[in-house]
Amino acid sequence: MKGTLQYITRRVLTSLLALVGVSLIVFIIVRVLPGDPARIIAGLLATEEEVERIRVAMGLDRPLPVQYWDFVTGLLQGDLGTSLRTRRPVLVELVPRLKMTMLLATTGTILGSLLGITAGVVGAARRYTRLDYLLSSGSLVGISMPVYWLGYMLIIVFAVNLRWFPAAGADEPSSIVLPTLTLAAFSMALVARMTRGSMLEVLGQDYIRTARAKGLAERVVIYRHALRNALIPVLTVIGLQFGSLLGGAVLTESVFAWPGMGVLLVNSIINRDYPMVQGIVLVYAVLVVLLNLVVDLAYGWADPRIRYD
Amino acid sequence: MSVLLHHKGSPGFGRRAAILAVAASLLLAACGGGGGGGEGSSAPAEFRIAIGIDPDTLDPAGQTTTTVQNIVDYMVDTLVDIDKDGKLKPGLATDWEVAPDGLSITLTLRQGVTFHDGTPFNAEAVKFSLDRVLDPNVTVPIRGSYTVIQEVEVVDDYTVRLHLSQPSPALMAALSTTMVGIISPASVEEHGNTYTNYQHPVGTGPYVFKEYVPGERVVVEKNPDYWGEEPYYDRVIFQVVPEAATRMSQLLSGQVDMIILPPVSDIPSLQQNPNVEVLLAPSNRTIYIAINNNDEVLSDKRVRQALNYAVDKDAIIQNVLFGAATKLDAPMAPSLFGYCPVGAYEYNPDRARQLLAEADVENLTLDFIAPTGRYVQDFQAAEAIAGYLEDVGINVTLRTMDWPTYVQNIQQPPDQNDLDLHLLGWAPGYLDAQEQMVQFQLAAHPPNGLATAFYTNPEVEDLLERASREIDVETRADLYCQASRLIMDDAPWIFLWYQSFPIVYSKDVTGVSYLPNEMFDAVYARPAN
Numbered sequence: 037m038k039g040t041l042q043y044i045t046r047r048v049l050t051s052l053l054a055l056v057g058v059s060l061i062v063f064i065i066v067r068v069l070p071g072d073p074a075r076i077i078a079g080l081l082a083t084e085e086e087v088e089r090i091r092v093a094m095g096l097d098r099p100l101p102v103q104y105w106d107f108v109t110g111l112l113q114g115d116l117g118t119s120l121r122t123r124r125p126v127l128v129e130l131v132p133r134l135k136m137t138m139l140l141a142t143t144g145t146i147l148g149s150l151l152g153i154t155a156g157v158v159g160a161a162r163r164y165t166r167l168d169y170l171l172s173s174g175s176l177v178g179i180s181m182p183v184y185w186l187g188y189m190l191i192i193v194f195a196v197n198l199r200w201f202p203a204a205g206a207d208e209p210s211s212i213v214l215p216t217l218t219l220a221a222f223s224m225a226l227v228a229r230m231t232r233g234s235m236l237e238v239l240g241q242d243y244i245r246t247a248r249a250k251g252l253a254e255r256v257v258i259y260r261h262a263l264r265n266a267l268i269p270v271l272t273v274i275g276l277q278f279g280s281l282l283g284g285a286v287l288t289e290s291v292f293a294w295p296g297m298g299v300l301l302v303n304s305i306i307n308r309d310y311p312m313v314q315g316i317v318l319v320y321a322v323l324v325v326l327l328n329l330v331v332d333l334a335y336g337w338a339d340p341r342i343r344y345d
Numbered sequence: 346m347s348v349l350l351h352h353k354g355s356p357g358f359g360r361r362a363a364i365l366a367v368a369a370s371l372l373l374a375a376c377g378g379g380g381g382g383g384e385g386s387s388a389p390a391e392f393r394i395a396i397g398i399d400p401d402t403l404d405p406a407g408q409t410t411t412t413v414q415n416i417v418d419y420m421v422d423t424l425v426d427i428d429k430d431g432k433l434k435p436g437l438a439t440d441w442e443v444a445p446d447g448l449s450i451t452l453t454l455r456q457g458v459t460f461h462d463g464t465p466f467n468a469e470a471v472k473f474s475l476d477r478v479l480d481p482n483v484t485v486p487i488r489g490s491y492t493v494i495q496e497v498e499v500v501d502d503y504t505v506r507l508h509l510s511q512p513s514p515a516l517m518a519a520l521s522t523t524m525v526g527i528i529s530p531a532s533v534e535e536h537g538n539t540y541t542n543y544q545h546p547v548g549t550g551p552y553v554f555k556e557y558v559p560g561e562r563v564v565v566e567k568n569p570d571y572w573g574e575e576p577y578y579d580r581v582i583f584q585v586v587p588e589a590a591t592r593m594s595q596l597l598s599g600q601v602d603m604i605i606l607p608p609v610s611d612i613p614s615l616q617q618n619p620n621v622e623v624l625l626a627p628s629n630r631t632i633y634i635a636i637n638n639n640d641e642v643l644s645d646k647r648v649r650q651a652l653n654y655a656v657d658k659d660a661i662i663q664n665v666l667f668g669a670a671t672k673l674d675a676p677m678a679p680s681l682f683g684y685c686p687v688g689a690y691e692y693n694p695d696r697a698r699q700l701l702a703e704a705d706v707e708n709l710t711l712d713f714i715a716p717t718g719r720y721v722q723d724f725q726a727a728e729a730i731a732g733y734l735e736d737v738g739i740n741v742t743l744r745t746m747d748w749p750t751y752v753q754n755i756q757q758p759p760d761q762n763d764l765d766l767h768l769l770g771w772a773p774g775y776l777d778a779q780e781q782m783v784q785f786q787l788a789a790h791p792p793n794g795l796a797t798a799f800y801t802n803p804e805v806e807d808l809l810e811r812a813s814r815e816i817d818v819e820t821r822a823d824l825y826c827q828a829s830r831l832i833m834d835d836a837p838w839i840f841l842w843y844q845s846f847p848i849v850y851s852k853d854v855t856g857v858s859y860l861p862n863e864m865f866d867a868v869y870a871r872p873a874n
Contacts, residue, residue, distance in 0.1 A: 075756070081773070192594070204586055
């Protein structure tokens, strides 16, 4: 246990360093982009005088180091700054959107993983049969299908024609179904391929041969002995998938008008809303760091052969 | 995640935990989803509109975008209103009179009107609202239209006099905009509002602000004490749906009653659809290609006219814009005061080549930039236009970039600006030629403004200067007409079209109209039966 504690402490410290780096990089990158936030937010009809006034009100006329110092000192007090566009605190804008993205990413990952693991196990157990080929081709389609296309296909069939689900938005409990299916399609394909490969590798091991030789039913061999070990690398993939979905759900969020963080980030970049972009990127960075830590720990716990010291 | 870590060693732990997690998230979704649409017992009548942008502010003074103004207009009234043709009509002011010297305007206010918070509407409230718009401590991007007001005088409870620094015949039109909507003075200290940060509007309008969920929706509810005609719907919900195709799906699936700006390429099929009605409202947004009038070659009027003759606007409108625009026959849209039809440059590639030859132009290469997704089919139209220019022997390199980069590029000062052609749209804040003609004046050349064609003509400048002070309506209109003719002939732009503003709504609904400045007028919508 002590080794693990040391490991965690070291990881946390290096992560903090990484986050400082991220804050600096995102601060610079967003300001290097051409374009003047004051003019964009004020619109074309505003006079130069008003634009200048807005620029000053936003604090954008101050030297960069001063702006960065402001940003960092705010961060240390838990203040992510104020949105240039809405003049509301970044944190207030961000938290509800983060919850929505987490919700979608979670259900998408869970559904995708469940279906994917099932498909992968079945494919491995019935290797080279027609079912296996069917599932493998399905996986290929799932990975290749553009989210944008699949999303609208689901809307046309299930919302416009069948009217089973709302077309977009997050107003009703059933609103989550179509976006989840869209996200799960890709996730499932990835997990299925990983699971199948991992299962096949495990099924080729000696101890499986022993189990079979002992006369155990095939079902017991697969589920009790093989699956648990095969799932270890799959767990890692699922964890990383979840992380990428947090950021990559932008397309799904756009198609379904799901009020998540991805869409907020894209719009904030388009509007040059510096504090918003900084805040969101930092939050993502923290989440990714945490997620990686959790996945590594889970991997270490699940596989007794691995020890961190 | 932690659920997965707990059940060490038990068979099928992964599966059990996963099932638990799915159940948990479905529960979460059910709780987090909130109430559904208007189902249930005596349900309030709801009208749902899907719009494309997330409001940045609901403060009337801080408005910059017509769609958000459209929402605020449900709650906040203005002194004067405009009708479908852009003509002024009484709003919170029942009558107005401009002094003979043009230096003051006296407004008679409507009586018996109360704000949503119960306080009375009167001259003090008008003074408060207008003073606030002029207060430099308050963020008012479009303040420039109102700075001609020097002082707002309360003559009595229902009479206000505006004292101006110079005669401003355009001011009455400017008073129809949301920016000078009248708010309750007491409300700047309620509902979490402050004088400078006003997020919860309290006006005199037909609807009262209920809630704003950022990124999701604005909800307003019927004002039981409204001074005007009572609207039908108890509640109006504006849903934020950035993707045009998604808005269209929501309308077709019945999730919303009305949308704006569907995908333009779907307009023909929507027009065929028996379940929806398509309203192509004329707007005040002119789309044009600004020519760099400073450039050596392009400073020759013949070259610029050639560019105008070279482009077949009718074909582009039909095939690229699916009919959602009308060719320009003047430097402004017809809904503006001061418009007079001058005549368009008809498609004539031979004449274009002839003019280019007369101007001794050979092997001309032009750098052309256009935005993508900012205006209706902007980049697609630009590609077509580049094709037409190539047809008359001009080499065109067409580029696009994101909007903030684009704006920065076109606003470069003259000595750093070597753009040749760029596509732009201009929709004046109110329906008066003064706000449009600024694009042809030296004072607005970058970096001081957005007259990005760098065009100036002393004769035109003089006409526009006189028109800005001319109180006699007919004389003023004539001055703008003369200026329009000169400008059209000088061809500082490739004059393209003015956009239509597509509004699509369910056939189950009627009473949907428009205003000619990219706004829908659906306050008096009601079920069709």
